[in-house]
Amino acid sequence: KQEVTQIPAALSVPEGENLVLNCSFTDSAIYNLQWFRQDPGKGLTSLLLIQSSQREQTSGRLNASLDKSSGRSTLYIAASQPGDSATYLCAVGRKNYGGSQGNLIFGKGTKLSVKP
Amino acid sequence: KAGVTQTPRYLIKTRGQQVTLSCSPISGHRSVSWYQQTPGQGLQFLFEYFSETQRNKGNFPGRFSGRQFSNSRSEMNVSTLELGDSALYLCASSRLPETSGGDTQYFGPGTRLTVL
Numbered sequence: 179k180q181e182v183t184q185i186p187a188a189l190s191v192p193e194g195e196n197l198v199l200n201c202s203f204t205d206s207a208i209y210n211l212q213w214f215r216q217d218p219g220k221g222l223t224s225l226l227l228i229q230s231s232q233r234e235q236t237s238g239r240l241n242a243s244l245d246k247s248s249g250r251s252t253l254y255i256a257a258s259q260p261g262d263s264a265t266y267l268c269a270v271g272r273k274n275y276g277g278s279q280g281n282l283i284f285g286k287g288t289k290l291s292v293k294p
Numbered sequence: 295k296a297g298v299t300q301t302p303r304y305l306i307k308t309r310g311q312q313v314t315l316s317c318s319p320i321s322g323h324r325s326v327s328w329y330q331q332t333p334g335q336g337l338q339f340l341f342e343y344f345s346e347t348q349r350n351k352g353n354f355p356g357r358f359s360g361r362q363f364s365n366s367r368s369e370m371n372v373s374t375l376e377l378g379d380s381a382l383y384l385c386a387s388s389r390l391p392e393t394s395g396g397d398t399q400y401f402g403p404g405t406r407l408t409v410l
Contacts, residue, residue, distance in 0.1 A: 212398065219406075220403060220404070221298075221384055221401040221402050221403040221404045222386075222401040224400060227397075271399075281327060281342055281350050281352065282327070282329075282399060287336070
């Protein structure tokens with residue numbers, strides 16, 4: 179059974195700092211891995227998708243890496259800003275028979291607070 | 295392009311009642327998934343629909359059901375509501391994955407269900 183863990187559960191940093199969020203998963207037979215952010219009381223916003231054949235993806239100040247063999251992914255945020263404050267969720271996808279997307283298995287998230 | 299929409303946004307029901315939630319995916323998306331989010335359990339997969347067929351189902355009791363229409367819109371129904379069903383219910387859509395590795399899931403804002 180796939181389990182996804184995110185450590186730490188909460189993180190507080192001063193504005194401008196570079197930071198890394200961690201995600202680990204128990205079964206390396208994944209289809210893809212996605213990082214999301216969730217603002218309080220809101221839905222999820224997709225940040226980055228890494229397919230199982232890829233090692234990393236970049237978007238602006240965000241960089242996500244994937245190491246299937248060790249069951250780890252990291253999300254690197256450069257030059258953090260107060261607007262980055264949110265809960266960051268890691269989710270592992272598996273392919274469903276019939277070609278559909280399948281379901282995502284989520285970690286509990288890391289709550290990030292960036293202080294001005 | 296309009297995002298994923300969910301109606302209603304907020305709902306208050308009493309134990310024993312039933313409820314129907316609606317989700318309209320992004321235009322052109324054929325896969326719709328439903329998730330339940332609670333503070334204790336985090337995000338948990340309910341079910342996935344693809345081309346009007348349920349392709350995947352999570353570990354929830356039979357009181358939770360869903361369907362998808364020919365225009366890809368989806369509904370989920372919860373019968374005989376219990377206090378523990380209070381949660382944020384999120385819907386996500388994605389395109390038919392055209393390449394290996396799946397596709398990004400885009401989430402709606404959610405429906406906040408409170409059971410009294």
